[in-house]
Amino acid sequence: MLDTNFIFNNINEVKENLLNQGFKFDSDSFNVVYQKRKELITQVEALKQEQNKFTKEISKQKRKPNEKELLGIKELIEKIKILDSQRKLVEDDLATITLGIPNLCDSTVPIGKNEEFNVEITKYGRIPKFDYEPLDHTEIGKKLNLFDLERASKITGSRFNIYRGEGAKLERALINFMLDFHSKNGYEEIFPPFICNDKSFVGTGNLPKFEEDLFKLSNSNYYLIPTAEVPVTNMYADEVIDKKNLPLNFVAFSACFRSEAGSYGKDVKGLIRQHQFNKVELVKITSEENSQEEHEKLTNDACSILNELELPYRKVLLCTGDTSFSSNKTYDLEVWLPSEKKYREISSCSNFKDFQARRANIKIKSNNKVEFANTINGSGLAIGRTLVAIIENFQQKDGSIKIPNKLQPYFNNKTHIK
């Protein structure tokens, strides 16, 4: 969430920045509520001061108030009550408005309304050449019995999957490989709950606006997490962190659950868009002055996994229209999929600046100065999509799949799936 005073003092810049993201900010009604709140605070506090003065006087004189005084003070208290409840309503209104406003985009983010305006930064790796038409991952998976989408839909429904045999082992190998890699790189390993309460989701920006993307547990305020970002970022909610300990670096594996409402008809084939998938997530908590640098570092750390696995990919800077609600700046990493002959998102690395920290109330302290933290996160990587990329990019003419060299120690030192 943005600071209300900042919005008020920079109303036109904020409006323009948000418009670049396709968000029409109603600045007039914001101003009305903002001013109304100030008025009510001023009024109610003046009355409270009057009441406190009276109370202190009584206390000092060590006596009880007489009947006439009581009558007057009770009238005052009644006024305070009325104004106070009005103030509360207005503050709720203001909170509703600000919680629904997206983060501003960094000045380096290209302006554009959709993914066509994203900017490719660099390409890495070599795109494999096949002297036959490469198969897609569902065909290969079926032939080698790596997963079983049909039976998954029987036991749960569409967009769920059962990994089987070598497929299950490959999924597990990737999880372990990524966790180990990032741990050695200075990230503390976290194994979080896969269910969080509503407050946590407000903290990261998923609620109140995007409830339809989530699976909610009935009769509770609990939701299944769509990413480990939610529990890990909120670990430090309502805390003040000593600046000396920054940055905090976390790597977390979790299953991720997304209702994918509104995505019907898109990428329905195979493992690309599932209701449940595995992901290793990187999260950093840092300070304002270091967040850009840490964002670049985190993105590079995610890239390293693709490099280690010898997967061809590109790094893309998202435009304003494609940058998500909470993010200030996002790089997507897109891996090459031979069957589609195009790059597909496998990681999204975002700098949220203090947007999430203000919502979750994560602060940092140094020399008696307290400020909101900056939060950064990115996939390092989405496991299912990595598995798809390996299957497709490392498919061999004889129908086998080569296992990338660095992954082999995690795969019983086997070189191929046959």
Place this chain on the structure above:
RNA sequence: GGAGAGAUGGGUGAGUGGCUUAAACCACCGGAUUGCUAAUCCGGCGUACGGAGUAAAUCCGUACCGGGGGUUCGAAUCCCCCUCUCUCCGCCA
């Protein structure tokens, strides 16, 4: 699931209706002094919001002792509801 005990500032922790402007200690910051990896002494030190101030410094005010209600002229303190933590019992992978 049952019973009991708790939740106070960055941390530990005192405080059972007005003497609290929340003690004390630790940590932190500034200064002094002595000089063996530091010690001692002095001082400072919460957050949010509103107002004054060109601004910074600063000053004034209001609220905040897990969260929400209530009683009272006055609540960290009394009452009600909720959440969480710990201990014991039960059940359980």
